[in-house]
Amino acid sequence: MTTNAFYPIGQAGVPWSDKEKQQWFNQTVKSRSYQQEVVTELTALSTDFTLTQYGELTINPTLYPLYALTSLNWDNSKPIMLITGGVHGYETSGVHGAITFLKEQAKNYENKCNIVVLPCISPWGYEHILRWNPYTVDPNRSFVNNSISEEAANAMQFIASLKGEIKLHIDLHETTDSDESEFRPALAARDGEDYLVGTIPDGFYLVGDSENKQVEFQKAIIEAVKEVTHIAPADEKGEIIGSKQQGEGIINYPVKSLGLCAGMTDALYSTTTEVYPDSAKATPDDCNKAQVCAIKAAFDFILE
Template sequence: MNNSTYPIGNPGEKWNNNHKLQWLEAQKIKRSYNDEVLTLINELKDTLIVEQYGELNYAQNSYPLFALKTQHFDKNKHTVLITGGVHGYETSGVHGALRFAKTLATQYAEKFNLVITPCISPWGYETINRWNPEAIDPNRSFYEGSPAQESALVMNYVQSLNTDLIAHIDLHETTDSDNSEFRPALAAREGKVNTNWNIPDGFYLVADSNKPEPAFQKAIIECVEKVTHIAPSDENKQLIGVPQEQFGVINYAAKELGLCMGLSDATYVTTTEVYPDSATANPEECILAQVAAISGALDYIINK
C-alpha cells in the first residue's frame, strides 16, 4: 500500500496544514480517558502518591496528566520509571501500568523508588490514535525542544524529580492497525511510498542499540513467556523489518529516533510490544504480559 490509497494528501507531497486539519477532523472520540483511566488512578490514592505533572489543552478537550509514585522516596534506593500510553491506542500499555501500580508497586517499593506515568497521550487513548491532534508521533519526539506536548511534559516531569534512573520500562503494543492505518498515514504525511512490515505474532522487546543489555532483555522475555507467547522472527530472521538480536528482541537507536525509552541515561531500558490482535490473546492476557515484563525487569535488577 502506498500513500496514493490513503484518503488524505497527494502522492509524493508532504501534508500541509490543511491536510493535517482534514486528518484531525476525521478523528472521533471512541472511549473515555476519565472513565477508563482517571477513575483507576483515583483508586490508588491511598497506596501511592498521585501527582499531576501537566495538562493538555486541545480544542476538543482538556486532559490532566498524572504520575504515580511510591511513598517515602529514599535516596539510597534506585529509581525506576514505568511509562504507558505514549501511543494512546496501545491499550495494554496504559492498563498494564495501572495494573502493576495496583497489584505490585507497593511490594517493589521495598527495593525501588517507582515512578509510573500510565497514560502519556490521553487524546490518543480516547481516539485510539498513534499521533496527537497535530499529527505528531509522541514516540518520535523525546528530545530537547520537542514539538509534542505529551513528550515535553513528561520529560520535564522526570527531570524535576532530580534523581538518576536505574531503569525505564516503556509499555507498548504492535497492532494490525499499524499496517491498516498508521503506517499508510505516516507515508501519506511524509509524501513517501508506504511499505508495510510483517506484524509479529506475539510479544517482543525493543532494546536500545547503544546499551542493549541482552541479559536484562532475556530475563524479561523468560518472565513474559509464562503469560503469553513470544513472537518468532519472520523468514528473514527479523521483527518489524529489524534483525532479531536474540529470541524476541530487536534493537533500536533510542535517543537518535526520539523514542520514549531514550529520555534518560538509565542503565536498563526496554520497550515492550504486546500483540493484542493474536488469535490466542485477550485483553486480560495482554495486561498481564505487561505486568510480567515490569516484574521481570525489576527482579533481574534485584538479583544482579
C-alpha cells in the same frame, strides 16, 4: 497530481500541509473516556501513591490532565524504577498494564526502590485510539530537545525533576494490525512518501537500546513473559519489523537518536515492550498480564 492510492488524504508524493493535517483531525472520533477509564483508576490509587499532575494538553486542559504516580515514601538513596505507558494512545495494555502493576505488584518492591509511573502519556490519543497527537505528531519520535509534542515535553520535564538515580525505564507498547491498516499508510501519506507494506509480528517482543545493550536483562524478561503469552518469531530474514533479531523476541534500536520514549533517561536498564493484542492466541487480559509480567521481571532482575 494523483491522489494517494493507499490513504484517503493528500496527494501522492506531496507532504501534508496544514490543510491536510486539519482534514485528518476533523475525521478523528472520540471512542472512549480517559476520565472514566484511566483518571478514576489513578485517583483510587492516590492513597497508596503520590498522585501528581505534571501538566495538561492545551487542546482541552480540563479533559486531559497528565498524571504521574510515585512512591509515597520517597528515598533519594534508592534507585528509581520508571514505568511509562500510553505514549501511543491506541496501545491499550500499556496503560492498563501499568495500572494493574500498581494495584497488584508494586507493594512488593516499595521497600527496595522508588517507583514512578506515567501510565497514560497521550490521553487524547487514548480517547481517540490513535498513534498521533491532535497535530499529526508521533509522541514516540518526539523525546528530544525542544520537542513539538506536548505529551513528550511534559513527560521529560517531570522526569528531569526527580531526585535520585533512574536505574530502570520500561516503556509499555503494543504492535497492532492497525499499524499496517491505518498508521503506517497515514505516516507515508503525511510525509509524501511511498507506502511499503510490512508485516505484524504475532507475539510479544522487546526493543532494547543498540547503544546500551543489556542482553541478559532482555532475556530475563522474555523468559518470564513466555509463561503468559507467546513470543514473536523472526521472519524468513531473521528480522522482527525490519530489524535483525538479537535473541529470541529481542531487537535493538538507537532509542535516543530516534527520539523514543525509552531513550529519555540515562537508565542503565531500558526496554520497550511490544504486545500483540490482535493475535488469535491472546486476549486483552493476556496482554495486560504480559505487561505486568515484563515489569515484574525487570524489577526482579535489577533488584534481586
